[in-house]
Amino acid sequence: MIVWLIVLLGLGRAPTTHTVEIRGMEFHPAVLTVAAGDTVVWVNRDIVPHTATATGRTKWDTGQLTQGRTGRYIAHARGTARYACTLHPTMHGTLRVR
Amino acid sequence: MSRSRYQAALTVAALVCATSLHAQNAAAAPDLSDPEVAHVAVTANNIDIDMAKFAQTRTHNAAVKQFAQTMITDHTAVNQQAAALAQKLGVTPADNAVSQSLQSGAKQARASLERLHGAAFDRAYLDREVAYHQAVLDAIDKVLVPTTENAELRKLLTDVRPAIATHLEHAKQLRGQLGSPSRTSK
Numbered sequence: 001m002i003v004w005l006i007v008l009l010g011l012g013r014a015p016t017t018h019t020v021e022i023r024g025m026e027f028h029p030a031v032l033t034v035a036a037g038d039t040v041v042w043v044n045r046d047i048v049p050h051t052a053t054a055t056g057r058t059k060w061d062t063g064q065l066t067q068g069r070t071g072r073y074i075a076h077a078r079g080t081a082r083y084a085c086t087l088h089p090t091m092h093g094t095l096r097v098r
Numbered sequence: 099m100s101r102s103r104y105q106a107a108l109t110v111a112a113l114v115c116a117t118s119l120h121a122q123n124a125a126a127a128p129d130l131s132d133p134e135v136a137h138v139a140v141t142a143n144n145i146d147i148d149m150a151k152f153a154q155t156r157t158h159n160a161a162v163k164q165f166a167q168t169m170i171t172d173h174t175a176v177n178q179q180a181a182a183l184a185q186k187l188g189v190t191p192a193d194n195a196v197s198q199s200l201q202s203g204a205k206q207a208r209a210s211l212e213r214l215h216g217a218a219f220d221r222a223y224l225d226r227e228v229a230y231h232q233a234v235l236d237a238i239d240k241v242l243v244p245t246t247e248n249a250e251l252r253k254l255l256t257d258v259r260p261a262i263a264t265h266l267e268h269a270k271q272l273r274g275q276l277g278s279p280s281r282t283s284k
Binding site for chain 2: 024026049
């Protein structure tokens, strides 16, 4: 019964790390769904630098990532956050935190 | 094959300069070697970097300034990659007639931009950036990638292509935001 309750409350779940690859001037995957507490890692595979920067109310920013560098964000705020690359405003991604 | 590579480079020069080279120059020019083709690529990047540096001193528009900074950052990164590849392959980029033609075209473009200020400058600069990146994109797709023999050089061109396409979209988007058509742009 207690175990059931823990599972229901999600307390037994260890946080997971998800990776978003930046390649070909796109975020892969462009839409990512994670659980609150999970970590999202962006890795830049492109020659040119990029950022992953939240454009909504919740502010987070990987800063400028040169080729091969990674930036991370622990997704605490539930909801849907859109983000973009500040250097290339035509690049967009979505992070859903449930 | 070296002949077609030379023609490819000429096409790049023609596209990027938006001017055609004289047939007599083409006939007199030597075949372009790999080091010369590398020089053309580096020159094309440097031209956009220099234009962006000039734009940063002239524009008062924050978005145009940011766009210019992205051009400096990205084309510098591409040149660093090209330099690393050249070093790895033991190739020293060599100056040539096509690179010189590119530089002369850039000088002319710079001269016409230097006469402009304010919104007229912003529109003309972005018009040129749209035309320049479209020309480079066409050259990569139709000429450079199909004719480049060295696999690593071809991969570099393929890797760079999405950045050029993104720059083009960014320039178009910004140009659209500036509104009325430029009477001063070409």
